[in-house]
Amino acid sequence: MKRHTGQDRSITEHWRPATRAVRGGTARSEWGETSEALFLTSGYSYDKAGDAAARFAGEQAGMTYSRLQNPTVEMLEQRIALLEGAQACRATATGMAAMTAALLCQLSAGDHLVGGRAAFGSCRWLTDTLLPRFGIETTVVDARDPATFAAAIRPHTKVFFFETPANPTMDVVDLAAVCALAKSHGITTVVDNAFATPALQRPMEFGADVVAYSATKMMDGQGRVLAGAICGTTDFIDNTLLPFTRNTGPTLSPFNAWVVLKGLETLDLRIRRQSESAVTVGRFLEARVPRVLHPGLPSHPQHNLAMAQMDATGPIFAFEVADRAQAHGLLDALELIDISNNIGDSRSLMTHPASTTHSGVAAEQRAIMGVGEGLLRLNVGLEDVADLTDDLDRALTAVGL
Numbered sequence: 001m002k003r004h005t006g007q008d009r010s011i012t013e014h015w016r017p018a019t020r021a022v023r024g025g026t027a028r029s030e031w032g033e034t035s036e037a038l039f040l041t042s043g044y045s046y047d048k049a050g051d052a053a054a055r056f057a058g059e060q061a062g063m064t065y066s067r068l069q070n071p072t073v074e075m076l077e078q079r080i081a082l083l084e085g086a087q088a089c090r091a092t093a094t095g096m097a098a099m100t101a102a103l104l105c106q107l108s109a110g111d112h113l114v115g116g117r118a119a120f121g122s123c124r125w126l127t128d129t130l131l132p133r134f135g136i137e138t139t140v141v142d143a144r145d146p147a148t149f150a151a152a153i154r155p156h157t158k159v160f161f162f163e164t165p166a167n168p169t170m171d172v173v174d175l176a177a178v179c180a181l182a183k184s185h186g187i188t189t190v191v192d193n194a195f196a197t198p199a200l201q202r203p204m205e206f207g208a209d210v211v212a213y214s215a216t217k218m219m220d221g222q223g224r225v226l227a228g229a230i231c232g233t234t235d236f237i238d239n240t241l242l243p244f245t246r247n248t249g250p251t252l253s254p255f256n257a258w259v260v261l262k263g264l265e266t267l268d269l270r271i272r273r274q275s276e277s278a279v280t281v282g283r284f285l286e287a288r289v290p291r292v293l294h295p296g297l298p299s300h301p302q303h304n305l306a307m308a309q310m311d312a313t314g315p316i317f318a319f320e321v322a323d324r325a326q327a328h329g330l331l332d333a334l335e336l337i338d339i340s341n342n343i344g345d346s347r348s349l350m351t352h353p354a355s356t357t358h359s360g361v362a363a364e365q366r367a368i369m370g371v372g373e374g375l376l377r378l379n380v381g382l383e384d385v386a387d388l389t390d391d392l393d394r395a396l397t398a399v400g401l
């Protein structure tokens with residue numbers, strides 16, 4: 001493979017973000033293909049037995065088995081690392097594989113983790129159910145207030161784990177404050193950056209140690225494949241993460257990696273347009289419903305913080321109607337916007353978290369998280385924004401709003 005378009009970090013590090021998203025990590029084969037090649041292979045062959053031995057000993061560069069390395073997956077990893085400004089990245093099969101690996105690779109029985117209260121349902125399951133099962137203590141805090149992290153620190157606290165903006169209530173975490181607190185206590189921060197992506201927010205610029213992704217969302221961006229990624233220092237990736245992922249196998253399929261590579265080419269364009277449309281739709285809804293939770297709107301209590309640490313606020317936000325019946329009625333009256341629990345798609349999608357994504361979280365925990373019975377979450381897509389507000393207008397009227 002000819003490695004000239006994306007592998008030389010001394011050149012690619014000077015590229016601006018939109019260029020990195022299109023070109024970063026590209027490694028062309030001897031055919032000189034312009035678009036990244038799709039290497040559907042599980043194994044690799046060697047010219048000589050000695051080459052195999054040298055590769056297994058780590059003395060010869062090259063690939064040995066696609067659970068460990070694959071050229072298409074590696075292109076994606078290098079592109080995401082460049083976008084993130086991270087030394088290294090490893091891709092995983094799903095976002096949850098990324099979150100699980102990012103935590104389990106560094107935690108052992110007796111360690112303590114502090115997690116954000118508002119979180120993707122499965123991330124809460126990791127903190128509330130999985131980690132305690134293995135003797136890892138966890139505390140869940142209101143991550144909007146950095147003081148809650150400080151108050152939760154114990155002598156054996158090893159990791160802070162949170163997302164910002166958080167699913168689905170759009171809580172914003174002060175990255176600089178929480179990461180500085182973690183650093184001063186030798187605690188590793190793991191930030192789930194799925195909602196913003198590196199196109200809008202780069203937590204490492206604020207001191208985060210590890211940034212993990214569901215690439216299923218805005219990185220693919222067209223609702224096609226599941227994928228995940230973990231970014232960190234070369235030391236963290238090589239010495240802490242890789243021993244875990246190489247042996248447990250949450251590996252990304254080369255085909256899905258290729259789809260996400262194509263998605264990244266348009267990430268910057270898509271996420272900026274969807275962010276703009278989401279602000280327009282949020283303003284429209286503010287005049288019709290009791291409450292809109294949108295960090296891009298001045299009515300959000302953390303609007304200034306969101307604008308300070310993000311380039312734009314992304315396609316996703318939430319709003320509240322009276323109760324479950326009105327929320328379900330509104331969903332049923334939509335004609336364009338789909339009822340779907342997915343997010344980060346180029347199509348507009350709406351869901352009722354209390355009865356779908358967060359139905360696995362105990363009702364009392366849901367109430368504490370702010371996931372009420374009248375809460376709806378909207379992913380604003382790439383459709384003409386006037387068609388979206390027309391559809392919402394019709395559905396709101398149908399339920400008396």
Ligand SMILES: *Cc1c(COP(=O)(O)O)cnc(C)c1O
Nearest residue numbers: 094095096120167194214216227
């Ligand atoms: C979707 C999502 C995940 C899980 O990602 P999958 O790709 O579905 O496994 C984790 N965190 C956040 C914030 C998400 O939105």
